[in-house]
Amino acid sequence: MPQPPAPKPLAQDPIAEARRHWEEHGWGDAADGMAAVTAVMRTSQILLTRVESVLKPFGLTFSRFELLALLSFTATGALPMAKAGARLQVHPTSVTNAVDRLENAGLAVRRPHPSDGRTVLVAITPAGRDLVPEAVAALNKQVFSRPGFGQEDLTALAGILTRFRRQAGDFDESPGEGVTAGP
Incomplete structure (x- = not known):
C-alpha cells in the first residue's frame, strides 16, 4: 500500500521564521531551544500521521x-x-x-x-x-x-533522544540492560 501524498509544503520553514521572531524580540538566548523543541514536536506529528495512515486499514x-x-x-x-x-x-x-x-x-x-x-x-x-x-x-x-532519515542520522537521533529521555527521568535503565516483556 503506497504512502498517502504529503501535504503541500509551505513556502518557508515556519520554525525558522519563529526563531527569527524570537531573536528579534530579544529572546535569542532561548531561540535554539525553542527551534529544537518545536522541530521535534512537528517531526513527531509528521511521523504519527504516517504511522496512523498505515494502521487505519487495520x-x-x-x-x-x-x-x-x-x-x-x-x-x-x-x-x-x-x-x-x-x-x-x-x-x-x-x-x-x-x-x-x-x-x-x-x-x-x-x-x-x-x-x-x-x-x-x-x-x-x-x-x-x-x-x-x-x-x-x-x-x-x-x-x-524508510522513515526519512539516513542510517547515520537514525543512529545519532536514537542515541540523542535516548540520552535525553534518560536524563529527563523517563526511565532508569543502565546502558546495555534489556527490558523484559513478561507480566
Whole structure:
C-alpha cells in the first residue's frame, strides 16, 4: 500500500521564521531551544500521521497498536491494565479507552486476575494475535524501514533522544540492560 501524498509544503520553514521572531524580540538566548523543541514536536506529528495512515486499514490507531504489540510480546498474552499503562507510559484513562476499542473490535478482552481480585487483566485475542504481524509488516515496509532519515542520522537521533529521555527521568535503565516483556 503506497504512502498517502504529503501535504503541500509551505513556502518557508515556519520554525525558522519563529526563531527569527524570537531573536528579534530579544529572546535569542532561548531561540535554539525553542527551534529544537518545536522541530521535534512537528517531526513527531509528521511521523504519527504516517504511522496512523498505515494502521487505519487495520482499524487501529498507534496507541491501540502499541497495546496489542505489548500484549503479543508477553508470555501469556495478558497484563494487568495498570502495568500495561506503565509500560506504555500513558494515563490509566488512555489504557481504558484503548482496551474498550480493542474489545469492541474483538482484538482484546478484559478478564479477572487469577490471584488478585482487585486487578483486571487485558488479554490479546486470537484475532488480535493474527493482526499484530500484519500491522507490523505494513509499518516496517511503509514507515520504519524508510522513515526519512539516513542510517547515520537514525543512529545519532536514537542515541540523542535516548540520552535525553534518560536524563529527563523517563526511565532508569543502565546502558546495555534489556527490558523484559513478561507480566
